[in-house]
Amino acid sequence: MSAFPLEGLPERVTIHEVGPRDGLQNEKAIVPVADKAEFIARLADAGLRTIEATSFVHPKWVPQLADAEELLATMTRAEGVRYPVLVPNERGLDRALASGITEIAVFASATESFARRNLNRTIDESLEMFAPVVGRARENGLWVRAYVSMAFGDPWEGEVPVEQVVSVAVRLMDLGCSQLSLGDTIGVGTPGHVTALIGALTEAGVGADRLAVHFHDxxxxxxxxxxxxxxxxxxxxxxxxxxxxxxxxxxxATGNLATEDLVWMLHGLGIETGVDLPKLAATSRWMAARLGRPSPSRVVQALSSKD
Known part of the structure; x- marks a missing residue:
């Protein structure tokens, strides 16, 4: 594949792989721990260096990830690879610390409706819950990421005002988080909206160097x-x-942006990722076979047709 760079783009992009956590948490079937561990190992072997491994959410709410401790105890942690986990509260943080985790993420909402449904709290109450989590995590030397979901639209409230997202985002970062991931949870964002939100966050003191993006397709x-x-x-x-x-x-909220589709675009732009695309596509075909359905990734499908 030839690269055709465009001006104004970074030389390298860090891919924050969320398949083992955000991908598998929505599956109806429970994926065995051994398969999850192999999935993570294959992703690392394909060159991914940040792999969100699991979540310490209560098993009642996300039964697909009830095996978090077992997974972290059995999986291979490759040198140079980061394995953050999602932590909803102080109990989750306790579990993460006991498992030897060094990086965590908290998951907030830009809207009251989703905060109620996802966290059973208002936005203010959720931020109050996260404050001691982030504080204790930082005291223990952990790196902390914050997700802000419904950053572009909400199925109950419609389009979410930019200033509302900025307000929640700034409050999250003020707690002590190092990175903020903007979640287009229902996939309604458009490029102009993305540009406007990032511009507003920059003006509010949260620059692009502290941001990540999380798009659904x-x-x-x-x-x-x-x-x-x-x-x-x-x-x-x-x-x-x-x-x-x-x-x-x-x-x-349908599927996440496929890592293979992202890598294909980035490599075509001459942007480094460190990812071996054929290995990654083979990994996704392997997991798709275990989930009992084809991968929705266009690039995986295209590469499979050539095999």
Missing amino acids: TYGQALANTLAALRCGVTVVDSSAGGIGGCPYAES
């Missing part, structure tokens, strides 16, 4: 939105191997 806009974010200076992009996953609390 519900309306086919994930790659276009990613390119818009890169033009704004963002260099961290969330994606899910094979395009698996969605959100169990938002029925209109």
